[in-house]
Amino acid sequence: MLLNPLTLHLPETRLEAARLYKELEDSRVLAGGTFLLNSMKLLKTKGTRTARNILSLAKVDELKGLDFQDGTLTIRAMTRINELLSSPLPQGHVRVLHTVCRNISTNPIRNMATVGGNLTCRYTWTEMGSVMIALDAGMHFLGPDGKEDVIAAEDFFKNGARCEKLFTHVTIKTCPRSRSAYRRVKKTVHVDVPLLAVCVKTDLNGKQWYNTRVGINNGTAFAQRDRTLEEFLNKSRSSPQLGAEALEHLTGIIYDTRASEYKQHMFRVSLRSAIEEISMSS
Ligand SMILES: Cc1cc2nc3c(=O)[nH]c(=O)nc-3n(C[C@H](O)[C@H](O)[C@H](O)COP(=O)(O)OP(=O)(O)OC[C@H]3O[C@@H](n4cnc5c(N)ncnc54)[C@H](O)[C@@H]3O)c2cc1C
Known part of the structure; x- marks a missing residue:
């Protein structure tokens, strides 16, 4: 057409x-x-x-690709999902980005869709949001005067994912003590878009959790943090029971309280499993 x-x-x-x-x-x-x-x-x-x-960004080479310097991963807006998926640059806890990309749709879509499009399209269900919030990413915007603004991913989504200026890239600081885990549940067996997604990131001092960030995407609102759960995890140590215990410390409303029992159940399964993955790695 x-x-x-x-x-x-x-x-x-x-x-x-x-x-x-x-x-x-x-x-x-x-x-x-x-x-x-x-x-x-x-x-x-x-x-x-x-x-x-x-306004096509296809010819703006400065907006393409990713690099890793001084412990910071930079992903430019026009980086394709498959390019990020096949890049060796995300290492350590930011390798969780590979899991995220692998789950996004099909190869033809991943070959076209960009990280910038995923973050700024203002569909509440796209997947990068909860991950960027958990990884404490900075989102960079360029104004007509050449001035750059950096907005924390958390604040960007809190403000309705509005782009007053051109989105240019995202930066994520890495740390050898950080661990992360991601879970997503697809909507139905026939429609492989996410029903929900959770990303848990923490720093570990031995078995002690600190600097924990939990990004939640319930699909009906923009991605957000569960600070109640973070507070509990920051007082916790890795153990086989931690995943189950954590479920007593959720901020109910974030998990879409009007959702079906299945969705609520899958939130708990996903969080427990993500926390257990990190717990078992320490
Ligand atoms: C069949 C199908 C299945 C999908 N499945 C999934 C899935 O499972 N998980 C998932 O997360 N996503 C999924 N997606 C979404 C896919 O990742 C998006 O299509 C993609 O995120 C949009 O990216 P794009 O580069 O194609 O954006 P475009 O369609 O080119 O742009 C969309 C909008 O984003 C904004 N925008 C883009 N770049 C910028 C910029 N640099 N600065 C400011 N604004 C900008 C603009 O408003 C623009 O109009 C699916 C999409 C399709 C079509």
């Missing part, structure tokens, strides 16, 4: 893209296109008008 008439903008630098992001009216960003192009076709079918200006 042909799209409605539009003007395609193809900047070649980050700054050019950031300026167009601010200046263009009636516009949408095109990253991997897996959501945008679908939604534009759907809107056209319904007779609804679609954006006149499309």
Whole structure:
């Protein structure tokens, strides 16, 4: 199906893209296109008008790829999910990103979809959010004046995942004492999008847990932290019982209290299993 008439903008630098992001009216960003192009076709079918200006990031090489320097992993917005999946750079506790990417849809989608698109598309169910919150990632945005803002992933999602400026990259600091584990449950056997996802990250001093962060994605609200659970885990030591004990310390409302019994049950199974994985590694 042909799209409605539009003007395609193809900047070649980050700054050019950031300026167009601010200046263009009636516009949408095109990253991997897996959501945008679908939604534009759907809107056209319904007779609804679609954006006149499309800002493609395809030619902005500065927004592509990832690197690891001085203990910090940088993932640029236009990095494809499969590129992240096949990269050897995520090591130690950030290797959890491989698990996340492996679970996202199919190869054709992973070859197109970008990390930036996953984080900024404003669908509450996409998976990178809870992970970036647990890993305490910083999200970087570039303004038309070349000024960069860094927003903690937690705050970004707390503020409704709004992008006032162009999203350029995400940074995650690594630490040899950190461990992490990720669990996700798919919606149905037929629809492999997540019903829920949890990511647990902690630092370990021997068996003692500290600096724990728990990212929760219940699919109906943007990803958030469970601070009650974190507080309990920060007072805990690894043990075979820790996963089960932790379930007595959840912030109920985060787990979508109106959800089905199955979903509530799977949240508990996922959290217990993630905590046990970390417990058993120490
Ligand atoms: C069939 C299917 C199955 C899927 N399954 C899963 C799954 O299991 N788990 C999961 O997590 N996701 C899943 N996804 C979502 C997939 O990861 C998204 O399609 C993807 O995250 C969107 O990325 P994109 O690069 O294609 O974005 P696009 O469609 O190109 O862009 C979407 C929007 O994101 C915003 N945007 C993108 N880049 C930037 C930027 N740099 N700065 C500011 N705004 C930006 C813009 O608003 C843009 O319009 C699935 C998608 C499909 C189509």
